[in-house]
Amino acid sequence: MTMPAYSAREIAADVAAGRTSAVEAAQAALARIEAAKALNAVVTIDPPRTLADAAAVDARLHAGETMPLAGVPIVVKDNIWVGGWRVTQGSRLFADFVAPRDAIAIERLRKAGAVVVGIGATSEFACKGVTTSQLYGPTRHPRDPTLTPGGSSGGPAVAVAAGLVPLAIGTDAGGSSRRPPAHVGVAGFKPSYGAIPYGPGFAEPFFGLSVIAPIATDVADVALAFEVMAGADPRDPDAAHVAQDADDIAGLRIAFSPRLGLDVAVDDVVANGLVSAVERISAGGLQIMQRDPVWPAGATEETIMPLQHAGLAALYGDAFRSDPTVFDPDIAKQIERGLSWSGAEIALALGASAAIASAFAAFFGEVDLLLAPTVPCVAWPLTRLGPDMIGGKPASPRSHAVFTPFVNHARLPAISIPCGSDRNGCPFGLQIIAARGQDRTLLGAAQQIEALLRT
Structure with missing residues (x-):
């Protein structure tokens, strides 16, 4: 079965109403991902796991549960933990890493009925403005395969722009989920720091800056994903509630x-x-x-970039000293600079x-x-x-x-x-x-x- 990559809201409504099923939505997304392999937007798939998760969503619906993202296929950036999935940060150091549990945001998306259909490409440690890695190579722009979509959330942004999924989840520590969406023509939202819990997951080189960031074809889907993921959680000391919205923007400055x-x-x-x-x-x-x-x-x-370099050096300086060739050369330069800062x-x-x-x-x-x-x-x-x-x-x-x-x-x-x-x-x-x-x-x-x- 094939299915158009329409909005997350429409897919959830159709799955909830029984006009299609979560399994059928997942199968259609997997078929689109397979057909678009040349874009290199989705670097890991696990069809048996995806279809089992989708079947579980269908069972929950049959039991009477209501889910705002019922059956919505999503792609998750390759630096966010998705329990049981290979998640690598685009790094050869983590080539065989399997996430032991979901990040809180992914846990909330799954509770809302979303189905993970793939892991989206990132640059190594999400620390470059283009999306390429030694593990997976370059991610290509959906309008012209000779161009980059930017980075580091290029895989999730391209997955949405190419119609593979209606919703993807990236991270943003310096623009990584705003610039790629801008380059490929979709919406990317960087929430306030702490609005969406961050982790559990990898140690973060961007101390106190990086956020979970939804990417979608329109703002309404971004807002829907935000509402599912947002809110304080005791497992994240930085997570906090955010203000309610204004009724109308006419009076805003x-x-x-x-x-x-x-x-x-x-x-x-x-x-x-x-x-x-x-x-x-x-x-x-x-x-x-x-x-x-x-x-x-x-x-x-330039005045703030030493923080990224130092963060990388703190986490990976020993591995760099042991074997600098294991890193993307551009990341190796950042680590080397980080080791030199006083x-x-x-x-x-x-x-x-x-x-x-x-x-x-x-x-x-x-x-x-x-x-x-x-x-x-x-x-x-x-x-x-x-x-x-x-x-x-x-x-x-x-x-x-x-x-x-x-x-x-x-x-x-x-x-x-x-x-x-x-x-x-x-x-x-x-x-x-x-x-x-x-x-x-x-x-x-x-x-x-x-x-x-x-x-």
Whole structure:
């Protein structure tokens, strides 16, 4: 049987009503994954386990249970524990690792009726802005297989964009589940830090930054997944409840910052597309002012990147010293740099992170929502860490990632939704950011803005 990859909401409604079954939905998703193997979006499947889980969902429905994600097939990023599944972080160090239990978020998704049909590709330790690893090779853009979808949640984003599943679960410590969705034309949501419990799972190099992040074809499915996964849990000391949503966004103070207040290059097609999108949103009745956040002097991603390098070095420095060839060469360079940072330099990076968070807090004392680019460019050749040029200027390997990391360091919620594409059909995204804990207000506003952009 084949089945279109329609929304998670529609699949759950059809399975709950008996118009199809969870087993049939899982079989159809597995068939789509098999047919799209060349994309390398899904790196591990386990059909017997998947079909057994789907049959269990059908049995629960037959017994009268109600589940908001009944029979919805999902792909989970290869750095999130899914009990009984091979989960590798894209690393040869973990090539044979089998997760002993579910992460809390996955446990909640399964309780809600979701069925894991595969594990989605990530870069090694989710620490690169492209999705490739020595274990699995590169993940390819669904519109052009010579391009990268970005990273590190490229596998989950491509799985959704290619119609393999309606919903995927990634992680986001610096933009990993906003930039790939922007590059492939789907929605990716980074919740407030702590809104969704994180773990149990692998030791995390991004101390206090990484979050579980739903990716879907539209904001309504993202919001549905968020509601299933969100909420405090005693097993995660950082997990916390988030505020309820506002009834209407008409009274919200909305700002637009074309470059997020940063002196960075943006391709004309993206800059013009963002302005056009904001004009359409304004024409829909929302009042938008142009205002930039004011950052501490010298604030750039370079000032906070030592924290990632040091985190990797703390976890994998011994293995690197033993055999550096076991690592992706780009990750090996990060570990080597992490081993070289002094304690004082790490303290400076922590101070820079705190100053960025304070700047964002001051900004959200004056506005409720911020509209900004998700990415400054469209997708580029998958053999490169980043495009050679952005906005007519030479680009560094991280120039494509400038608009997302500060949000993580402030622990804010942010979502990327599609808002345009270049002449070749390569998408880019609008990033919508809110104050910490205002996840539901952000998701409600994003649904209304999404509707305005689709008219």
